[in-house]
Amino acid sequence: MSTHKVTPVDAGEVDHIDYETDVLIVGYGCAGAAAALEATAAGAEVIVLEKLGGGGGSSALSGGEMYLGGGTEVQRACGFEDTPGDMEAFLLAALGPNADQEKIGLYSRHSARHYQWLVDHGVPFKPSLWDSPTWVPPTDDGLMWMGEKAWPFADLAQPSPRGHRVTSDGFGGKVLMQKLFEAVNATPVAVHTDTNAVRLVTEAGRVVGVVAKQYGRHYTYRARSGVVLTTGGFADNAAMVAQHAPQLVGLGVNSDGGDDGRGIVMAQAAGAAVRHMSAAQVGISLIPGMMVRGMIVDAAGRRFINEDVYPGLVGQAALFKHGLKVWVILDEQAYEEVPENERWGVQPHFVAETLDDLEQQIGMPPGALQTTVNEYNRHAADGQDPYFHKSAQWLRPLRSPFAAIDVQRGIVPPEYGEAGRGGAEVFTIGGLHTTIDGHVLDLDGEPIPGLFAAGRASSGLHSWGYISGTSLGDGTFFGRRAGVAAAQSTSS
8 A cells, every 4th residue: 555645545445454443533742632531531432643652742842831811720810800702802813814713712711611621630830920021931930921912902802911831841842741641641542653644544425544554564443433633734744835835935843843734635635625724823033022122123124013012923924024034123221131041042143333334234225224213212212102002111212232133043942952943933823624623624614524633733713823822722622622522423
């Protein structure tokens, strides 16, 4: 049997079943683990397939932020009153045009209960607030802002911090997955590692299993109730990126190296529809604490966004509108105000006593940056930003000496060791079109019997916007729902 084919295998052509179960889950990141826990809790026999030697995937390498709200225990302990309605309004605005309103509404209404489900499964969150702009706090604080206070979002919903960070020394994704693994290990769920699903098995239009490869040999798995795809996105598949999201070509990838899109393609071969395949999170290579105290400008020296917004939205604007040819402009005071442990070793690439000299060093049009800074300073002296509405908290005139940081040169997060990102690291957030219960839909908008998906293999809450924590949050929440739906699925 050819391993590169993705067209489904008809069950009538299968002469031997190696394994049979109720629910078969493909992929063992956060969505797969959540699906396994809920499917087995619903009374189903469950097998999880993982192509690598152990689970975790990209979830384990993440910062560990989970976007949760609506009045969680951590929010209340930190003195914030939040509502599902405010959370929904923020996410609808922040996650881009045509974001999935049904999923966002459901997620927001059940977010506090999902937080409790995570805690009940051992996931730790510390009831303390990190109150400064950052990608990942250098402390173990359990709550952080994700741009909720920034324009235009503060005008649309009552701001509350909703970035719930898994308690950890460094990035928290590894702790999240450790706790979910421990919970799965306490159940009868069987995990088959080094087992790569390559094709779906169908019978009379229903997905009834997969063909998988382990150490050069093919095995057939039959699922009596359903198959759940939690195989991740496709940022590591160069051909798929070039086809669907060409603006990501050549950029670094934020993943474990295994986001190859195989699950998406297998489902497409069975008739599945996809959504938002060009959408991506853009982890731009800058220090938010530096940017917010100064400004970010394009190659013509123009500001293009309020610097206190969630930095991932800055990254999307910088990449999709300016090709990442952007610079952080700040002065000595702004740089010194950022604590050293939050700088990640970043130092200015250009320093000058005058803006004219800085323009020449960068290669900007003469007078361009001077015009921008002078206009910024004129209003900042009054605590105002009429162009982009940055909060008065971060406004003050910039003074000589000035500095510029070339974003395309990259940074090195401490958790990464020697491997840094040049300009940006990305991952895809589009995928299979699914219902709120994880049913994969075909091109007619009808569920494909027996087929479910969650996590980055599916198109979740987002369209072309992103907020940190909406991958782990989305993956675990909708992974749970997919697991239950698959357990309750029947062939009748």
